[in-house]
Amino acid sequence: MLRERVEQRTHRMMEEGLLEEATSVKSFRGTNALNTVGYKEVFRHLDGEMGYEECVEEIIKNTMRYAKRQMTWLRRMEELNWIDLPANHLAPDLIHRVDSAVQR
Numbered sequence: 225m226l227r228e229r230v231e232q233r234t235h236r237m238m239e240e241g242l243l244e245e246a247t248s249v250k251s252f253r254g255t256n257a258l259n260t261v262g263y264k265e266v267f268r269h270l271d272g273e274m275g276y277e278e279c280v281e282e283i284i285k286n287t288m289r290y291a292k293r294q295m296t297w298l299r300r301m302e303e304l305n306w307i308d309l310p311a312n313h314l315a316p317d318l319i320h321r322v323d324s325a326v327q328r
Contacts, residue, residue, distance in 0.1 A: 230287045234262075234280060242266055261286045 246266040252258055253267050262283050269279035298304060305325045 226291060227288060231284055234283045234287065237262065238280060246270065261290055
């Protein structure tokens with residue numbers, strides 16, 4: 225399920241103009257703000273180091289690695305209350321679930 229969401233998000237980012245955005249900020253590529261998953265792969269694509277499809281797959285792969293590291297780190301935090309939400313949750317359902325978790 226996580227991979228599906230990452231894939232959908234990556235494709236949506238590309239459709240909504242990540243390539244064009246990266247092109248417009250390419251001269252700042254050495255800054256920490258652009259040393260992130262997504263930009264790094266797109267810059268490599270723009271430099272001709274990889275094709276479009278490989279770029280998309282690299283973004284997905286590196287996003288998954290990052291998400292797994294985040295989950296590992298967050299699982300160590302005992303004071304967190306995890307809320308399971310279905311992929312198609314609705315805002316009122318989300319509000320109810322968060323409110324119930326806070327009340328505990």
